[in-house]
Amino acid sequence: MSLTVTFCALCTAQYYPLMQTLHNLQCEYPDELFIVELNCMAACEDVPAMLIESEYLPRITPETLYERVRAQLPAYQNN
Numbered sequence: 001m002s003l004t005v006t007f008c009a010l011c012t013a014q015y016y017p018l019m020q021t022l023h024n025l026q027c028e029y030p031d032e033l034f035i036v037e038l039n040c041m042a043a044c045e046d047v048p049a050m051l052i053e054s055e056y057l058p059r060i061t062p063e064t065l066y067e068r069v070r071a072q073l074p075a076y077q078n079n
């Protein structure tokens with residue numbers, strides 16, 4: 001079982017530090033993260049926004065993304 005991170009590829013692409021953090025997390029946890037890229041996630045007012053599982057994170061920063069993923073991963077590792 002993997003931790004799912006969902007985001008709008010169209011809106012988020014312009015936030016390079018956030019995309020770089022997501023890439024780094026993917027490299028760090030290749031078997032634990034499942035990334036879903038949508039063309040719109042109905043969060044146009046809250047860009048950049050992400051879903052980590054069912055947790056909605058509007059105007060997410062790279063630091064918040066890193067912290068939330070690291071905090072939730074133990075529950076998804078080795079499942």
Ligand code: FES
Nearest residue numbers: 008011040043044
């Ligand atoms: S177009 Fe990106 S969230 Fe709607």
